[in-house]
Amino acid sequence: MTTDDWPKGLTTRIAEQIRAVRKAAGLTVAELSQACADRGLPIPGTTITNLENGRRHSVDLGEFLVLADALGIPPISLLFPLNAAPIMTVLPGREMSAWEAVTWFTGETPTTEAIPADSPRELLETFRAYSDAVATARVSTSLAKARRRKASTTLDPARRATLLETAAGYDELAFDDCRELRDFRNALRERGLAPPELPAELAFVDAVDSDDAQ
Numbered sequence: 001m002t003t004d005d006w007p008k009g010l011t012t013r014i015a016e017q018i019r020a021v022r023k024a025a026g027l028t029v030a031e032l033s034q035a036c037a038d039r040g041l042p043i044p045g046t047t048i049t050n051l052e053n054g055r056r057h058s059v060d061l062g063e064f065l066v067l068a069d070a071l072g073i074p075p076i077s078l079l080f081p082l083n084a085a086p087i088m089t090v091l092p093g094r095e096m097s098a099w100e101a102v103t104w105f106t107g108e109t110p111t112t113e114a115i116p117a118d119s120p121r122e123l124l125e126t127f128r129a130y131s132d133a134v135a136t137a138r139v140s141t142s143l144a145k146a147r148r149r150k151a152s153t154t155l156d157p158a159r160r161a162t163l164l165e166t167a168a169g170y171d172e173l174a175f176d177d178c179r180e181l182r183d184f185r186n187a188l189r190e191r192g193l194a195p196p197e198l199p200a201e202l203a204f205v206d207a208v209d210s211d212d213a214q
Contacts, residue, residue, distance in 0.1 A: 006092045008057045010079075013088070014064065017078045019052040021071045035070035036063075043067065076105060118191075126188070130195065133184050137177040137202055144170040178205050 022032050029045045029052075036043040041062055048067075050056035059067075068075035080088060080101040090101050103109050107124040115122045147170045151163035182205045185195040198205055 006089060009089060011051070011057050011059055012054060013081070013084065014059055014078045015051040015054065015056075017081050017084070018048070018067055018071065021073055021078075022052075025071065027071075032067070032070055036066050039066050039069055041066040076102060080105060123193075126193075130184055130188065133177075133181045134196075134199070134202070137174070137181045137205070138199060140170070140174040140177045141201060144174040147171075178202065181205050 022029070027035070029048050032048055033043055033045040043063055043066065047056065047063075051059060064078065065075055068078050071078075080090075080098055082098050082102065084098065086097060087095050088098055088101050089095050090104060096104065100109070107121050115125060144167065147163065147167035151160055151167050154160045154163055181202070185206065188195045
């Protein structure tokens, strides 16, 4: 594939996925066009049709992102679909497998080398780790609340005592996970980074007395 052919090939791949996903979702071109308009970027039905039929050889970034959201899929699934060709051209003269293309695009390409501090890749890794910490705290906090709730609705004294003891163990895990999350958020701030907003159920983590919030 020549340098001139590559942009057209890229657009063709995106257009083929737009058409496939749209049809799988049971959407007409008009409905997809309206969904794009609802998201703040009107994309005429003729534009979508011309893309799908190969009469339009380019798609701008704004259209690409809005179309993906209107179709209810991650944008990368239009760009590097894992259910399409096993080998893809990601740059002129550069081919790799579909999964390798995805990890290249998202900054997850495996590496054995140390990642330089404050590099784009290191920041991605840091925020992925932060996201994992949020998910862990949400799960453990939810489990702790569920165990306490179960204990509170049990009338049998012996059963209640057992459940409360179990709940205490879950509370301790949730406490540790939330404290770790708080420390992670503070570390991000110390680096001059802004932690994402916490889920409502974890808002207490940012409180001064979050050690006692559990």
